[in-house]
Amino acid sequence: MAVRASLACFPSDPALHAACGMPWGVAITPFSATDERGFPPATGAEGHLLPRCQSCFAYFNLLCPLDRWSWNCAICGAENDLSADAAARYARDGGHDPPEMRSAFVDLLLPGEEGEAAAAAAPTPVYVAAIDLSSSEEFLELVKSALQAALEALLPGSLFGLLTFSSKIGLYDVQGPIPIVKNVFIPPDSDGALQVDLEDIMPLCSFLAPIDSCKDRITEALETIKPMSSWEVAANAHVGQDHVLHHIRGFGVALDVLINYLSSEYGNAFELARIFAFLSGPPNYGAGQLDINEDQNSGKARGADHILLQDQTSFYRNLATSAVQAGVCVDLFAITNEYTDLTSLKVLSVESGGSLFLYSSTDESTLPQDIYKMLSRPYAFGCVMRLRTSSQFKIADSVNTLRDM
Incomplete structure (x- = not known):
């Protein structure tokens, strides 16, 4: 996924945004092969292990402050406990960090049907x-x-x-x-x-x-x-x-x-x-x-x-x-x-x-x-796309062809 802002700098507060008279928003490209900087995602097959915030259900990511046994949500700021397995997973050891610790752009797979069973179930x-x-x-x-x-x-x-x-x-x-x-x-x-x-x-x-x-x-x-x-x-x-x-x-x-x-x-x-x-x-x-x-x-x-x-x-x-x-x-x-x-x-x-x-x-x-x-061209269907922002921002409107299908 690539996320490109319409302006190089974010307005610091709503008053500044209104005063500048400039349209501000972001263009989101789902399923993009690279992010806005041209870098490919960090990949992994352990999406089911990714911790989620107990308050807003956002996912743990590289921007979240991390302690030994807890982490703070980058979206709502809530503190969340880490299980023993998650704490061991995020113990910093350099080159063996999981994908979500190496990049803000990750592509994680969830466990599911494989091989002939998956092919038979394909719509x-x-x-x-x-x-x-x-x-x-x-x-x-x-x-x-x-x-x-x-x-x-x-x-x-x-x-x-x-x-x-x-x-x-x-x-x-x-x-x-x-x-x-x-x-x-x-x-x-x-x-x-x-x-x-x-x-x-x-x-x-x-x-x-x-x-x-x-x-x-x-x-x-x-x-x-x-x-x-x-x-x-x-x-x-x-x-x-x-x-x-x-x-x-x-x-x-x-x-x-x-x-x-x-x-x-x-x-x-x-x-x-x-x-x-x-x-x-x-x-x-x-x-x-x-x-x-x-x-x-x-x-x-x-x-x-x-x-x-x-x-x-x-x-x-x-x-x-x-x-x-x-x-x-x-x-x-x-x-x-x-x-x-x-x-x-x-x-x-x-x-x-x-x-x-x-x-x-x-x-x-x-x-x-x-x-x-x-x-x-590649296209996707039957997908769910969730957009979450920090408390300082809210989604005012969207212009897209994505629908709840």
Whole structure:
């Protein structure tokens, strides 16, 4: 872990901090290979032996004053007794000091399952692509290229699902001899609930396919995906002229039911699922639709330099909360040059621990490279991060993508 302060010196008191007018904080990088000085951590396999403060439960570290049979907490100042074993462990003898006595940056392991038992208990990574069919051929070709790159970056043993959305939701089963898609229509006045559950349309075990044995059929399924045809748009003319002129995009309902679909196996089949949501324009159908009329767009454009845009709806913020509870993070890829109201949509990705990418055109998009690099980077889940400060400081706010998962 690396901890970098925004200023070279800490303010000595709150009054000085307020008077200087400078933002003060720290940037924390969990799982960093080196600390802020570039030094690697001192390592060990005896994390269970590390003493903890009886008052604030902070861990013993190099900054704690140490006596023969006691130590003082560097956070709260409380005095704590040392057991005979701990006193012997911390008897200073030069080069044989334990890791926590050699460095303030330590990486200690807790005893646990090893070997084949640990491998068997490891959670299976789950990835689902949600593709907007209310789009162009160029958009879909770009998304297909990006998903081919993603399949190359995914770890062996991963599970992959494929979903499409427009005025209907399509689920793909790629585990048979040929890919099969099953569709369910989204009611125009939908409140987020379909007439039938996705589990009844296709069991989750059929939807999530192992990439080791099904990569070729996933590729075949991608090649069958086509944009929403003109006759489908005409068939939905009853929902209003605006939806005939604009492609029908039931994004909110699709993500809502997909998250609920995955939540049934959270903690059993997987510990974290990632949804890659590909969007070619603003959601304009069913629950979560956004107001994109020209008057509002021009008004926002005129005041863009002076007005901080607010969420149009709390739908996506509530959906992000549901995603976190279901162990799902959403990466949103918007490839569009029209007003899409990312102010309302971004909370779904940011607050679920995902990322937001915006591309103004398909011609200049680096989507395949970006998704490959994103999946090639190390990331962690199912973790607990605790931040403790001395009594002179308190955590006022945080800006991050870490959530209680």
